[in-house]
Each structure stands twice: as structure tokens, then as C-alpha cells.
Amino acid sequence: xxxxxxxxxxxxxxxxxxxxxxxxxxxxxxxxxxxxxxxxxxxxxxxxxxxxxxxxxxxxxxxxxxxxxxxxxxxxxxxxxxxxxxxxxxxxxxxxxxxxxxxxxxxxxxxxxxxxxxxxxxxxxxxxxxxxxxxxxxxxxxxxxxxxxxxxxxxxxxxxxxxxxxxxxxxxxxxxxxxxxxxxxxxxxxxxxxxxxxxxxxxxxxxxxxxxxxxxxxxxxxxxxxxxxxxxxxxxxxxxxxxxxxxxxxxxxxxxxxxxxxxxxxxxxxxxxxxxxxxxxxxxxxxxxxxxxxxxxxxxxxxxxxxxxxxxxxxxxxxxxxxxxxxxxxxxxxxxx
Amino acid sequence: xxxxxxxxxxxxxxxxxxxxxxxxxxxxxxxxxxxxxxxxxxxxxxxxxxxxxxxxxxxxxxxxxxxxxxxxxxxxxxxxxxxxxxxxxxxxxxxxxxxxxxxxxxxxxxxxxxxxxxxxxxxxxxxxxxxxxxxxxxxxxxxxxxxxxxxxxxxxxxxxxxxxxxxxxxxxxxxxxxxxxxxxxxxxxxxxxxxxxxx
Numbered sequence: 001x002x003x004x005x006x007x008x009x010x011x012x013x014x015x016x017x018x019x020x021x022x023x024x025x026x027x028x029x030x031x032x033x034x035x036x037x038x039x040x041x042x043x044x045x046x047x048x049x050x051x052x053x054x055x056x057x058x059x060x061x062x063x064x065x066x067x068x069x070x071x072x073x074x075x076x077x078x079x080x081x082x083x084x085x086x087x088x089x090x091x092x093x094x095x096x097x098x099x100x101x102x103x104x105x106x107x108x109x110x111x112x113x114x115x116x117x118x119x120x121x122x123x124x125x126x127x128x129x130x131x132x133x134x135x136x137x138x139x140x141x142x143x144x145x146x147x148x149x150x151x152x153x154x155x156x157x158x159x160x161x162x163x164x165x166x167x168x169x170x171x172x173x174x175x176x177x178x179x180x181x182x183x184x185x186x187x188x189x190x191x192x193x194x195x196x197x198x199x200x201x202x203x204x205x206x207x208x209x210x211x212x213x214x215x216x217x218x219x220x221x222x223x224x225x226x227x228x229x230x231x232x233x234x235x236x237x238x239x240x241x242x243x244x245x246x247x248x249x250x251x252x253x254x255x256x257x258x259x260x261x262x263x264x265x266x267x268x269x270x271x272x273x274x275x276x277x278x279x280x281x282x283x284x285x286x287x288x289x290x291x292x293x294x295x296x297x298x299x300x301x302x303x304x305x306x307x308x309x310x311x312x313x314x315x316x317x318x319x320x321x322x323x324x325x326x327x328x329x330x331x332x333x334x335x336x337x
Numbered sequence: 338x339x340x341x342x343x344x345x346x347x348x349x350x351x352x353x354x355x356x357x358x359x360x361x362x363x364x365x366x367x368x369x370x371x372x373x374x375x376x377x378x379x380x381x382x383x384x385x386x387x388x389x390x391x392x393x394x395x396x397x398x399x400x401x402x403x404x405x406x407x408x409x410x411x412x413x414x415x416x417x418x419x420x421x422x423x424x425x426x427x428x429x430x431x432x433x434x435x436x437x438x439x440x441x442x443x444x445x446x447x448x449x450x451x452x453x454x455x456x457x458x459x460x461x462x463x464x465x466x467x468x469x470x471x472x473x474x475x476x477x478x479x480x481x482x483x484x485x486x487x488x489x490x491x492x493x494x495x496x497x498x499x500x501x502x503x504x505x506x507x508x509x510x511x512x513x514x515x516x517x518x519x520x521x522x523x524x525x526x527x528x529x530x531x532x533x534x535x536x
Contacts, residue, residue: 008340083370114466118393125401129373132405136366136412144412151405158401175468304511 018110022099030244031061037292044296068240071233076139079230083137088231088238091130095245098123102252103178105262105276116177117165120253124161124208127246128154131210131227134239138230146226149216153306157207160314164197164204167318167325168257173336181261186335189265191258197321198258200314202290205250207310209243212295214306251287252280259283345385352378365411369404376400390468 035050035058042049050057075081101116103109113119128151135147168190169175172183184190191198207214218226228239255261260283262276301309355378358371376399383392475483 080364080366083366113389115389115393115468118390118397122393122396122401125397128401128405129408132408132412133370148409151409155402155405308511 022110023096026096026099026245026248027241029248030241031065033244033248033288034064034240035061036288037295040289040292041296044293065237068233068237073233073235074230076230078139080137080139083133084230085235087130087134087137088235088242090133091127091242092238092245094123094126094130095242095249098249099252101177102249102256103181103261104280106178108262108277109178112176112178115175117169117175117180120177120249121158121162121165124246124250125154125158127208130239130242134231135227138227140230142224142229143227146216146218146223146229149219149223149303150210150227153207153210153214153216153310156307156310157204157314160200160310160318161204161208163315163318163322164194164201165257167194167197167322170322170326170329171334177256177261181256181263183336184260185263189258189260189263191260194258194321194325197318198254200318201254201258202287203309204314205254206291206294207306209246209250209291211247211291213298213300215300216303216306219300247288247291248284251284251291254287255280255283259286341385345382348378348381348385352382365414366408369408369411372407373400373404376404388467390466390471 038060039049039057050060053059053063075084098120100110101113101119103112131150131154132147135143135145135150138144168180171187171190171193172180174180174183187193206212210216210218216226218228223229228236231239262280264271264274264279352375355371355374359368359375362368362371376395380392380395380400383389383395
């Protein structure tokens, strides 16, 4: 019994606690990201935003959550029940499992696997399933049109994201996310070396998470709200949480690949005193602000413009940069950590 | 029985069950979803035998791209499910024959399986993670084959574009360069309209 405890029960308990240590703050962050979004957009439009529930409206996310929780789950007639209920769960779970490989500090990572970048790429390429299954199972034309748009959009922008990531990979010489951050300690942040790719990556993750100005899958003016139009109550809440958790995940990937992960900007005293995870969180918040800023500023793209941007601008540029990076890495011996 | 072996057998069982469901499911969309589940279990088994690079590539390429297109096409098709089930018994003998031949081949291959001597390149990369091992193997010893595979794919891409590209004349297209280079003087004229008359 004691042997079973030390060999199985105790490690599993520790693992579950570590996962909860990531997931619970993440869900809180998702709740307050919706609050931050409303407040920031309100400030940009000279409004006050939520002010009623709690001081400065701080309890608004909890009230919204409670409202969604107590509503009735409506399953439309003719919907494919199993797939209909599976779709929001898939979206939500995929938004959570990506966090397994994000390094929060030196050694502070749930799974320090050698193919971390590929794992994240795989998880983000699966995100399309939740949406396309929801659109198909709803038995509704609006939802189906939204799902079709979304799958074409996400598949197109994934290619650009993949090529941009490869440029970073061959600079760092590893697929391990912790190793990529350590390489930036030696080389300097990749946002300086790969600045054009950093900008393209920001555009591509907006499209990949279906956010403004590329939110055509839920274009409320032409598709009501697209793929999630038939969803209510908790099933809708799961889509909503999944979308925002995905935004935070994509911001974390950007921070790790380009902004030096847990590293302070300069290796001098007052900056090094701040712990690494806090730096990562600050960088994530910075990228999230760009997400919200874009939503408040830019009008929605037309569908053909969206496809043109993905295939004729992002793809050739990132491919050319990849060849350039590979040439530089071969021509000049760069230090490896 | 160790936990790893238990997980391996679970993955194997689910993979086989979902593979059966691919052909047994009445709804073709469900078939594709079961196919995806099968891919996932195969990826899990790859991870357990230490081939993590192959596992991730399987998920990225097959689940993330190929199966999405499958799903896309199957959802768009208007399939009559009742007619699809007709004549199942007529095709059964032929189907069973093909199945038995495939099974026999698999058994023959499985029982006479012998590993080739490991390549000298692989021997030198012993101890590296399998991404590096695979890379140094593909880009050195099998460089030519790798390039030929790439060329075949390129030809396939060009072929697909050549087959589907249609030049239509009466379509209005957005030409960004022309839009940017337009000047107000060329496009806008100020017309003074006299009161009581049209333009």
C-alpha cells in the first residue's frame, strides 16, 4: 500500500494540483479578460463600460457567468445531438490543453517536451473542429455558413503561422519552448531579429482566433452570429470561454517565441528582481491589449480581402523570410546556448 | 501490468473500435469523426513508443489539414442515406474477399518482420531527440529521394491549379495597386448644376 502511494497516488496528486495551478488562474483570467475588453473599448469610445455590479463593475464577469449558468440549454430540432454537445467541449478543452507546454519560468512547465512547438501548432490546428462541428450539427444555414468560412480562414492562416514559427525555430535551433526562450537570452529577443515576422504573426493570430478584424465566422451583420447562433446557456459559455482562452494562449505563444518568455527586457537589477512568471504575464497582457485595440479600431474585412491577405501577402512574405533566415543561419555561425 | 502498457492497450482498442465505426457508422460525417478519433489514438501510440515527432506530424498533417478537408467535402455533399445502404449484401462477397486478402498480407508482413541494419547515419546520432535524428537522416542519406518527393508534390500542386483555374472575363476584381494609384483629379469631376435643370 505504501509503495502504491509513493509510486502512483502521490505523483498523480501532485500533477493534478500543478494542472489546477495553471487552469484555475487561467479561467479567472478569461473572466477578467472579458471585463478588461469592455472597459478598454469603453475608454476608447469615451464611455464608462460596466459600472453597476460591484465597485467599478468588477463583479460583472461573475454576474455574466451566473446568468449563463442558470439559463436553459436549448437543443434545436433536427440537430445532431451528440455532435452538437461535443463541439463546445472540444473548443474549450483545446483552449486549455495548449497550456501544458508553455514555460512560465526556468523549469516551471507542466510538460517539458522536445516537440513543444509542434504540439502547440497541432492544438491550434485542431481548433477548427469545434467550430465546423458546431456549424454542421446545428442544422441551421447561418451556423453552417459561419463554420464554412471559419474552416477556410483558419486553414489558410495556419500555413503562414507555421512558416513564421519555422523562421524562429531555425534561429533557436530547437523545438523545445524552454530552449527557445534560453536561446533568446543569448541572441536577444527575436522580436528585434524577426520584426516583420512578429507583425505578420500578430495579424495571423487575429485571424486564427477569429477575432476582429477577421471575425467573419461570427459576422453578426450577415450571419446573425455565425456558428454559435443555435447555442445557449453553458454550451454557449464554453464557446465563449474557449475563444478567450485561445486569445490568451496565442498571446502566450507570441510572448515565448518573440518577446523572450520569462526573461526581463534588460539584465539589470530592478528588472531582474521581478520574477520570471510575472514578466511572462506582463507580456501576455501587452499582446492581449493589441487584440482588443484592433477590435476597437479596425473595420471588418470582406471575405475575399481576407483570403487575399492570407494567401497573397502573408504566405509569400513569410516564405521569403524563412529562406532569408535559413541563409543567414547557414552563412554566419550563430552562438547556440 | 504497468500503467504504460495499460494505456497502450486502451489506445489500441479505441483505435480499432473507431476504425470499425468508420465503415459501420450510418452517417458519413460521423464516419469522418471516427476516422479522426482513430488518428488520435495512433498518435498516442506513437508517443508511447517514443516517436513524438511522428505523433505531432500525424496530428498536424492528417487531423489538422487532411481530415478537415474530408469533413468539409462530406458535409457539403447531399447524400441519400437510405440509398447508400441498398445493395449492401450484393457487394459483401467482393468486399469480404478484398478484406481477407488485406488481412492475409498484414499477417504475412507481421510474422516475417525483420528490421534492417540501422543506417550508419542513425548510429552517429544515437542519443539525439528523434526530430534531430530524423532530420539528419532525411537530409543526408536520403537527400535525393527527399528532393524527388518534394518535386512530385510541386507537380501535383501545379496540376491541381491548372485543372481548376478558370479565366472569367465578366468578373469585377479588386486591384489594390490601381486603387492606391488613383488620384482625385482622374476620378472626381465637380459639376455645377443649374437650378431647375438636371445634370
